[in-house]
Amino acid sequence: MTIIDGKKTSQDIKDEVRDEVAKLKKGGVEPMLAVILVGENPASQVYVRNKKRACEYTGIRSLSYELPENTTEEELLKLIDELNNRSDCDGILVQLPLPKHIDEKKITNAISPKKDVDGFHPVNVGNMLIGDECFLPCTPHGIIELLHRYGVVLDGKKAVVVGRSNIVGKPMAMLLLRENATVTICHSHTSDLKKECTEADILIAAIGKPKFFTPEYIKNGAAVIDVGMDRDENGKLCGDVDFEAVKDKCSFITPVPGGVGPMTIAMLMQNTLISSSHRMR
Numbered sequence: 489m490t491i492i493d494g495k496k497t498s499q500d501i502k503d504e505v506r507d508e509v510a511k512l513k514k515g516g517v518e519p520m521l522a523v524i525l526v527g528e529n530p531a532s533q534v535y536v537r538n539k540k541r542a543c544e545y546t547g548i549r550s551l552s553y554e555l556p557e558n559t560t561e562e563e564l565l566k567l568i569d570e571l572n573n574r575s576d577c578d579g580i581l582v583q584l585p586l587p588k589h590i591d592e593k594k595i596t597n598a599i600s601p602k603k604d605v606d607g608f609h610p611v612n613v614g615n616m617l618i619g620d621e622c623f624l625p626c627t628p629h630g631i632i633e634l635l636h637r638y639g640v641v642l643d644g645k646k647a648v649v650v651g652r653s654n655i656v657g658k659p660m661a662m663l664l665l666r667e668n669a670t671v672t673i674c675h676s677h678t679s680d681l682k683k684e685c686t687e688a689d690i691l692i693a694a695i696g697k698p699k700f701f702t703p704e705y706i707k708n709g710a711a712v713i714d715v716g717m718d719r720d721e722n723g724k725l726c727g728d729v730d731f732e733a734v735k736d737k738c739s740f741i742t743p744v745p746g747g748v749g750p751m752t753i754a755m756l757m758q759n760t761l762i763s764s765s766h767r768m769r
């Protein structure tokens with residue numbers, strides 16, 4: 489059994505990005521990511537801080553906007569419009585969730601697809617679906633990167649994705665399909681979840697239920713990727729998979745923390761780098 493070290497892999501990717509950023513800077517391009525936070529959601533504040541820290545590490549300039557809770561939708565749209573038109577801005581990230589009076593869909597759709605480094609804009613989602621050039625959503629793309637770097641074979645394998653959200657489950661299934669896996673998507677209406685999961689060579693758990701996946705859900709020798717970021721009965725961070733109980737059945741497994749989580753930010757840095765390299769076109 490191999491424990492997939494997302495912390496190390498994400499560090500490797502950030503180092504690769506840092507090298508490329510240094511080269512771009514020599515050529516006169518300074519990659520820049522605009523990070524917008526509205527309100528004072530503590531979890532969002534942590535995510536934004538980590539993203540800014542990763543920018544600092546990789547040499548990407550971060551332009552930070554910390555806006556008050558009562559910012560109007562119009563004000564936010566105006567800022568996005570300004571950033572869309574700034575030639576020195578390569579990526580725009582609006583930290584979700586937004587306060588209730590702001591329509592998240594409207595905001596996501598207002599970001600230029602060329603600067604949508606989160607990969608949430610419908611144009612990028614559509615291009616991903618048909619296999620055209622696009623920004624891939626960071627969490628599922630990070631998972632594909634982990635599987636590749638650990639040599640997990642996907643071609644011809646049966647992959648089961650549990651969860652069908654727009655940011656994790658659905659794009660995850662699409663990216664696995666691109667890798668020639670045979671993909672099943674499960675959700676809360678799946679009639680026999682255990683049966684589906686025990687057929688999986690690759691199981692992606694993304695439901696947001698602490699330690700839900702116990703050994704009865706796991707095929708012997710499966711690669712198990714845990715996307716969950718949950719709290720156990722003691723308030724401790726854990727995943728959707730009961731790691732200790734299932735690990736010996738797996739060929740590969742990601743821990744929580746230290747698995748998928750750190751990859752999301754690394755892929756955000758990679759997307760910003762890709763966007764800035766388009767300036768040379």
Ligand code: NAP
Nearest residue numbers: 627651652653656675676694695696715716717748749752
């Ligand atoms: P979400 O939008 O709440 O979606 C959860 C999905 O799981 C839904 O499709 C739901 O089915 C399905 N589901 C819930 N309970 C189920 C059950 N008992 N059996 C089968 N399916 C079930 O969540 P999300 O945003 O995708 O996030 C999922 C988890 O990943 C959360 O723990 C989140 O914190 C974590 N996450 C981590 C990262 C990272 O960077 N590591 C990034 C994003 C999310 P229905 O559609 O039928 O309701």
